[in-house]
Amino acid sequence: MKSVARQRLRVVVLGGGYAGTMAALRLAPYAQVTLVDPADRFTERVRLHELAAGRPEVGHSRAAMLRGTGIEHLAARATGLDPGARAVHTDCGRTLLYDRLVYALGSHTDLRGPGDGDAPGRAPWAGAFTAESAAALHKRLRDGPGALAVVGGGLTGIEMAAEIAEAHPGWQVRLLTGGEIGGGLSVRGRDHVRTVLDRLHVRVEEGRRVADGDDAGADAVLWTGAMAAAGSLARDAGLETDPATGRILVDAALRSVSHPDIYAAGDAAAARTPRAGALRMACATALPTGSHVAGAILAESRGAEPRPLSYAFLVQCVSLGRHDGLIQSVRGDDTPRERVLTGRPAARVKEQVVRNAVRVLRLAARRPGAVPFIPGIGR
Ligand SMILES: Cc1cc2nc3c(=O)[nH]c(=O)nc-3n(C[C@H](O)[C@H](O)[C@H](O)COP(=O)(O)OP(=O)(O)OC[C@H]3O[C@@H](n4cnc5c(N)ncnc54)[C@H](O)[C@@H]3O)c2cc1C
Known part of the structure; x- marks a missing residue:
């Protein structure tokens, strides 16, 4: 240098x-x-399932976020x-x-799929990982109702299935996964997810390998597999x-x-x-x-x-619609402990965690020197 x-x-x-x-x-x-x-807006990507379900906005003006910092944003x-x-x-x-x-x-x-035949192929729908694709999925849901298959039983698939089922009760939502849902959760955590999905009428199909989008047997297929x-x-x-x-x-x-x-x-x-x-x-x-x-x-x-x-990891925070959630305590290496927080208190904690991410960025804009002292963010 x-x-x-x-x-x-x-x-x-x-x-x-x-x-x-x-x-x-x-x-x-x-x-x-x-x-x-x-993009001229900063997208809260962790809210894309909310955007897909109907939340009107998950972005923040980038100009406002960067104002006074001297950063040039090249769009x-x-x-x-x-x-x-x-x-x-x-x-x-x-x-x-x-x-x-x-x-x-x-x-x-990853639209190639994990390479074990679990690929989306000619899915009528695939992915909701940008603000544009999540908003387009919402339009599709509004044009419904019909049958939606969410493929992938990880945290993103779980959040998507729960959020959409809660906001669009006219749609029949299924969650398809080759293994079991929430593979990284504790037994208690997974039980809670199953209970909430059941309450929201999401049909969980575990051990279900999906060859391509047509194989999922739905009007719309949302791929969250990898x-x-x-x-x-x-x-x-x-x-x-x-x-x-x-x-x-x-x-x-x-x-x-x-x-x-x-x-x-x-x-x-x-x-x-x-x-x-x-x-x-x-x-x-x-x-x-x-x-x-x-x-x-x-x-x-x-x-x-x-x-x-x-x-080191501390918790995994999962929203299960707007009124329920799961805070899964984990060891530093992200493996689950048995301790969990569920229900409305968990939904509130998750909401605060999501808000805090934006708050931390706003603080970084005003006082960048303070960031290294924020727990969990570090130097
Ligand atoms: C529905 C959903 C729920 C999630 N929930 C959680 C959660 O609860 N907790 C959690 O910890 N994580 C969650 N995640 C994962 C989390 O959102 C991502 O891990 C995180 O956003 C990664 O941050 P990043 O800055 O690396 O990338 P991103 O946030 O994806 O940002 C990448 C940026 O790069 C820009 N970009 C892309 N290509 C180009 C290019 N060629 N030139 C210029 N710019 C480009 C994009 O516009 C974007 O702004 C979730 C993800 C999804 C989709």
Whole structure:
């Protein structure tokens, strides 16, 4: 970093989700930051099931969020990386040069399926992982009623099925999964999920492998079976990525193992810590990894060696419609303990956790120096 020591460090942040926004806000007082994201609104992605079910808005004005920070928001899509020239190409025709790049492009539904025949094929519907696709699913639900199959028994599938069944009782909702639902939950946690889904008339079909969208036997099929990182830009540019997940392979400080002037955060990073192991794709990991890359870049710019990421899981928070939920206590490595909170109190806790994510970003805009002291976000 010697060559850039005397001039303001140029940092380009790709992706304005939880991770990228956090990184940009923390870096802003010390660097010339350009945030590249086509959307002029920050999407609360953890509310996309609410948007699909009918919540009118899950976005926040990006201009308001970044006001006064000095961050330039380039409303464009990154289309190519040239690590040799330290350049990012965008679909608005601008090429951005950087000293450090933060890659935080998130993830999307893996429409290839997990490779065991559990693929969506010609699904009449597939995925609700962007604000646009969730809003389009809502339109489809309003045009109903009919039969909806949610494929995938992980937390996203559970949240989607419960939310939609509660808001659209005219639709027959089924939750299909090759294994059992909520595989990462405790016995008590899973029992509670089953009870609530039953109350909402969601038919759970476990051990049900879906060959393609037609096989699900529904008017609309929502695929939540697997997530893949938005890693193709990185891979095409020669960065080392995990072939199974598309995530960028990073060292303990979240630097690309093949291109150390590129950092990765959020769903796009194959981050791990000694206590947590491999980090799950989550808002709960996107904020701390976004904060961490900012701290690492700042440390590096001062000539110090960036610290390794320190992170351990605490809880999994699951909404089950607007009036019920599950707070599953977990060990640092994300394995479940038997302790759970359920019902309305859990729904309230989950709502506060979701709000806190936006509150933390707003705080980072006003007082970026305070972020390292927020429990669970870290340096
Ligand atoms: C329905 C649903 C419910 C969820 N619930 C929870 C939950 O309860 N708790 C939890 O911890 N996690 C939850 N998650 C997961 C969580 O939303 C993600 O893990 C989190 O959003 C990842 O943050 P990120 O910043 O890495 O990526 P994202 O939030 O996905 O942001 C990526 C950004 O990159 C932008 N982008 C993409 N491609 C380009 C490009 N080429 N150029 C420029 N910009 C681009 C996108 O517009 C987006 O703004 C849920 C996810 C879904 C879909």
